[in-house]
Amino acid sequence: MSTRIVIFEDNQTLRQSLKILLDGVPGYNVCGDYENCNDAAAIVDELNPDVVIMDIDMPETDGIEGLHIIKEKHPQTYIIMHTVFEDEDRLFECLCYGANGYILKNTSFVTLLEGIDNVLHGGAPLSPSIAKKVLQSFKATNSGKVLYNLSDRETEVLKYLVKGYSYKMIASACFISLDTVRGHIRNIYAKLHVNCGREAVAKALRDKIV
Amino acid sequence: MSTRIVIFEDNQTLRQSLKILLDGVPGYNVCGDYENCNDAAAIVDELNPDVVIMDIDMPETDGIEGLHIIKEKHPQTYIIMHTVFEDEDRLFECLCYGANGYILKNTSFVTLLEGIDNVLHGGAPLSPSIAKKVLQSFKATNSGKVLYNLSDRETEVLKYLVKGYSYKMIASACFISLDTVRGHIRNIYAKLHVNCGREAVAKALRDKIV
DNA sequence: TTTAAAATAGCATATTCATGCTATTGACAA
DNA sequence: TTGTCAATAGCATGAATATGCTATTTTAAA
Numbered sequence A, B: 001m002s003t004r005i006v007i008f009e010d011n012q013t014l015r016q017s018l019k020i021l022l023d024g025v026p027g028y029n030v031c032g033d034y035e036n037c038n039d040a041a042a043i044v045d046e047l048n049p050d051v052v053i054m055d056i057d058m059p060e061t062d063g064i065e066g067l068h069i070i071k072e073k074h075p076q077t078y079i080i081m082h083t084v085f086e087d088e089d090r091l092f093e094c095l096c097y098g099a100n101g102y103i104l105k106n107t108s109f110v111t112l113l114e115g116i117d118n119v120l121h122g123g124a125p126l127s128p129s130i131a132k133k134v135l136q137s138f139k140a141t142n143s144g145k146v147l148y149n150l151s152d153r154e155t156e157v158l159k160y161l162v163k164g165y166s167y168k169m170i171a172s173a174c175f176i177s178l179d180t181v182r183g184h185i186r187n188i189y190a191k192l193h194v195n196c197g198r199e200a201v202a203k204a205l206r207d208k209i210v
Numbered sequence C: 001t002t003t004a005a006a007a008t009a010g011c012a013t014a015t016t017c018a019t020g021c022t023a024t025t026g027a028c029a030a
Numbered sequence D: 001t002t003g004t005c006a007a008t009a010g011c012a013t014g015a016a017t018a019t020g021c022t023a024t025t026t027t028a029a030a
Helices: A012-023 A040-047 A063-073 A088-096 A110-119 A128-140 A152-162 A169-172 A178-192 A195-206 B014-024 B041-049 B065-073 B088-096 B109-120 B128-140 B152-162 B168-174 B178-192 B198-207
Strands: A004-010 A030-032 A051-054 A080-083 A101-104 B004-010 B028-034 B049-055 B078-083 B101-104
Touching: A004 A012, A012 A030, A012 A110, A012 B065, A030 A178, A040 A063, A051 A101, A051 A110, A063 A080, A063 A088, A080 A110, A080 A128, A088 A101, A101 A110, A128 B004, A128 B041, A152 A169, A152 A178, A152 A195, A152 B198, A169 A178, A169 B101, A178 A195, A178 B198, A195 B198, B004 B014, B004 B041, B004 B109, B041 B065, B049 B065, B049 B109, B065 B078, B078 B109, B078 B178, B088 B101, B088 B152, B101 B109, B152 B178, B152 B198, B168 B178, B178 B198
Parallel strands: A004 A030, A004 A051, A051 A080, A080 A101, B004 B028, B004 B049, B049 B078, B078 B101
Antiparallel strands: none
């Protein structure tokens, strides 16, 4: 029985190449390839693949959403992220959603092959720079703060936000300008993936950041 | 051994009257009287009274703060609130902080005397209208919501605030106008004693209102 | 049946917030 | 020693928020 693989990748050339190459590997069978994750749930329901190769940046439903959708219903399906992105935000989001591997596109085809083999044996293939980021996060702290890694100043500002301070009050309390406060809050929002103060406060309290 | 009483009351005339009257009662000894709660912690540490008669509206550190301060370190000290306020906000705040009695100033001196005797025997003297409010609250719900008693609609709106919805989004979600949303939020702020959304969210989460 | 409270809605206005940019400095790492 | 990141700061602008009023309708309690 061969290993069933599904590919989600919007670049048609790359998608075709991957399909042909993986199909050429004995024991592997690419049973589906798609340019986005619009129907990810239905596709996985029907094809029931062993491994999913998942790009992130795709039109309409992207790879992170796809990962989320698939893992919700099929946690046993191995999903390897295959992307050019190596920012911590996307990386951590994928890992939180249960991605089984994270391989950068700037690596060789062999690396991807090894990665697939790796997950099938219970491993977690990570490109070197990715692995490093993951380890750095875990060494820093083991809970809470790691996820968002706010700077000291940002954490301080966030505490004031939770206390209901206005930007002006925060500026006074921190002895910095109003614009700097704005800057910090802008960054906090980005790191917490929120876009208003109330949401930030809710996240801060729920995740015990403050 | 006489019962040691401390009085916190900013109206000097009333304070002196109370002191003289209580000192005239056999077995009672007013060992201190103050016009605010600025040094409440130190005072109670030193005098170690059995009963504290506590006004609420006082300059600088008020009676609710004083109650809080004293009960933190001396939970066994009986504290009887003695005030003109009968709004639920202050009342419930005092009861939550562990006040042992709540006697309105529009009652006779004898009532206060009975109240002191009452707490010394493990009772909880409450003026009639106060007792009524307390019972009403407990019949309504037994925990949480009672504290602020938000209406159903207000609770609903608060949930959306916590989720970071804008007023417009809340209006859509509830099928009501933007101005009505404003109205509800205005009321929520008043009930929670806050004046911005972030503070409301913090309170909602901490007090598990939502 | 009069009162009270909740839900609705409106209007006006000043403040605050969110977010788009850019830019400088110091510190620490590659 | 070049680069990255945190912290600082500025400017501009539209959207959102906070808060001052009033007012109607419905429902529940006194």
